[in-house]
Amino acid sequence: MNVHPCSKSLCHLISLQTQAWAAAMGFAIAGALGLSARLTPRAGSRLSASSSLLLLYLSTSSLLAHAASPRAPSYQSQRTPFSPPTCPVNNSTCPVGSGIRSFHSSPQNWSGNAQFSYHVAASYSAKGHNFNAERNIFTRDVFNPIKSSITDVKKCKNIKNKRKRPKSGQDAFFFSQVGTTQTTAFGVADGVGGWVESGVDPADFSHGLCEYMACAARIWPQGAKTNSLHPKDLLQVGYDEVIADKSIVGGGSTACLAVAEPDGNVEVANLGDSGFMHLGLNAVRHFTHPQTHAFNTPYQLSKTPERMLVQMKVFGGTSALSDLPKESNVTHHRVRHGDVLIFATDGVWDNLSPQDALSIVSRSMVDLGAWVENKGALEVGPELQTLTQAVREGKADTASLQARLAIAIAKEAKETSLNTRRDGPFAKEVQKYYPGENWHGGKPDDIAAVVAVVVENTAS
Ligand SMILES: *[C@@H]1O[C@H](CO)[C@@H](O)[C@H](O)[C@H]1NC(C)=O
Ligand SMILES: *[C@@H]1O[C@H](CO)[C@@H](O)[C@H](O)[C@H]1NC(C)=O
Numbered sequence: 238m239n240v241h242p243c244s245k246s247l248c249h250l251i252s253l254q255t256q257a258w259a260a261a262m263g264f265a266i267a268g269a270l271g272l273s274a275r276l277t278p279r280a281g282s283r284l285s286a287s288s289s290l291l292l293l294y295l296s297t298s299s300l301l302a303h304a305a306s307p308r309a310p311s312y313q314s315q316r317t318p319f320s321p322p323t324c325p326v327n328n329s330t331c332p333v334g335s336g337i338r339s340f341h342s343s344p345q346n347w348s349g350n351a352q353f354s355y356h357v358a359a360s361y362s363a364k365g366h367n368f369n370a371e372r373n374i375f376t377r378d379v380f381n382p383i384k385s386s387i388t389d390v391k392k393c394k395n396i397k398n399k400r401k402r403p404k405s406g407q408d409a410f411f412f413s414q415v416g417t418t419q420t421t422a423f424g425v426a427d428g429v430g431g432w433v434e435s436g437v438d439p440a441d442f443s444h445g446l447c448e449y450m451a452c453a454a455r456i457w458p459q460g461a462k463t464n465s466l467h468p469k470d471l472l473q474v475g476y477d478e479v480i481a482d483k484s485i486v487g488g489g490s491t492a493c494l495a496v497a498e499p500d501g502n503v504e505v506a507n508l509g510d511s512g513f514m515h516l517g518l519n520a521v522r523h524f525t526h527p528q529t530h531a532f533n534t535p536y537q538l539s540k541t542p543e544r545m546l547v548q549m550k551v552f553g554g555t556s557a558l559s560d561l562p563k564e565s566n567v568t569h570h571r572v573r574h575g576d577v578l579i580f581a582t583d584g585v586w587d588n589l590s591p592q593d594a595l596s597i598v599s600r601s602m603v604d605l606g607a608w609v610e611n612k613g614a615l616e617v618g619p620e621l622q623t624l625t626q627a628v629r630e631g632k633a634d635t636a637s638l639q640a641r642l643a644i645a646i647a648k649e650a651k652e653t654s655l656n657t658r659r660d661g662p663f664a665k666e667v668q669k670y671y672p673g674e675n676w677h678g679g680k681p682d683d684i685a686a687v688v689a690v691v692v693e694n695t696a697s
């Protein structure tokens with residue numbers, strides 16, 4: 238078997254042909270796909286044979302086709318050592334095992350002691366679509382009291398009109414107030430392609446997951462099993478609902494989400510290669526490391542269409558093909574006035590380095606007067622609160638600080654993704670792992686970025 242990387246276009250061709258072949262044969266042999274031999278389970282067990290069937294179906298939106306970048310399903314047998322998340326740049330703000338008090342995550346009622354509020358907006362762009370700063374933006378006042386009396390997560394999800402989903406491709410995002418508390422939940426999910434031939438909309442899983450998580454947060458504590466809400470719990474609820482939802486035939490998704498509390502504690506759960514960045518005054522405080530099984534094969538939740546489960550049973554596979562919400566990495570963070578939190582899919586992080594994101598945010602914050610220079614030092618400007626509240630009635634609004642930050646990030650990620658000369662983080666990874674590929678420039682992909690600006694309310 239050819240185990241060398243094929244050229245991009247050739248890879249794609251081989252991938253298509255082999256998919257057709259595998260579909261016809263009903264199964265595939267691990268290692269038949271050149272480079273993918275390195276990415277598929279090691280030995281030719283029966284499980285790996287049926288797994289690689291899935292691998293074929295799931296290989297991917299990526300330009301490198303299956304070879305260098307299958308966003309493929311995962312296997313218990315193929316865990317690679319995981320590098321723990323980095324500490325923040327400044328040790329004294331390190332949340333990992335540094336003795337900072339533990340996160341309690343009991344959403345607090347609205348009351349006079351609420352201190353921190355999170356002002357959230359999202360911007361996005363589907364692969365192959367133009368970026369439109371006026372339209373590709375999503376804002377909502379997360380502090381509006383709940384208008385609806387719905388208390389069931391399924392009913393809540395069902396009123397969300399599928400056609401009104403943001404046109405963010407397979408990337409999805411959400412943000413929501415938690416119940417009637419001042420706690421806010423938000424995050425992103427990146428759908429894994431595949432099963433298109435089976436009539437499955439690959440966006441259904443990630444968008445469905447986000448809609449369920451938004452609903453579960455909004456109706457909290459209705460239907461909740463615990464009296465505290467952690468992001469992992471929210472992800473579990475979303476995942477369980479997606480699995481139970483017959484209208485979502487199959488698919489897969491990464492997820493990265495937060496529950497942010499009015500006392501300034503933020504808990505983050507990350508599964509896969511979407512990521513989170515915590516920025517303070519011109520500094521990167523934290524950046525999550527992606528969880529991957531192999532190069533560009535992220536951890537992911539998944540649901541296998543029943544038809545394929547039947548096939549797999551015939552060929553002796555077990556259903557150990559999905560990672561689970563409990564495997565997400567959890568980190569705790571303390572925020573400060575004027576901090577910025579970014580949750581984004583790999584369409585952003587494959588094209589922007591943490592330094593790129595920091596300079597985009599710093600530039601916008603300084604330009605808009607949210608961070609100001611005072612005697613040679615940077616500090617939070619007095620207008621921060623006002624800048625986050627430039628909300629017009631009704632329609633999506635691009636004037637608020639958080640909207641402008643989200644747009645700036647999505648726009649720059651989009652431009653870089655289409656630039657064939659400027660090497661982004663993805664190109665650098667490919668060059669490192671597959672020097673023969675001669676990959677340059679950005680990586681076109683769906684893009685979604687959720688930005689939260691942290692405001693500490695002064696006692697009044
Ligand atoms: C690290 O953070 C602490 C606490 O905010 C601050 O006092 C200190 O100056 C910071 N150190 C550096 C090197 O930024
Ligand atoms: C951060 O902590 C690590 C481990 O304690 C130490 O090796 C490193 O020098 C520290 N870095 C800074 C910038 O203080």
Ligand SMILES: *[C@@H]1O[C@H](CO)[C@@H](O)[C@H](O)[C@H]1NC(C)=O
Nearest residue numbers: 343344345346347348417418
């Ligand atoms: C929040 O408010 C609700 C309704 O007013 C009340 O039942 C509940 O006990 C309160 N929870 C906390 C933590 O104060």
Ligand SMILES: *[C@@H]1O[C@H](CO)[C@@H](O)[C@H](O)[C@H]1NC(C)=O
Nearest residue numbers: 319321322563564565566567
């Ligand atoms: C991150 O998650 C993976 C998968 O669950 C686990 O193996 C790893 O130990 C976690 N790392 C940390 C630092 O929690």
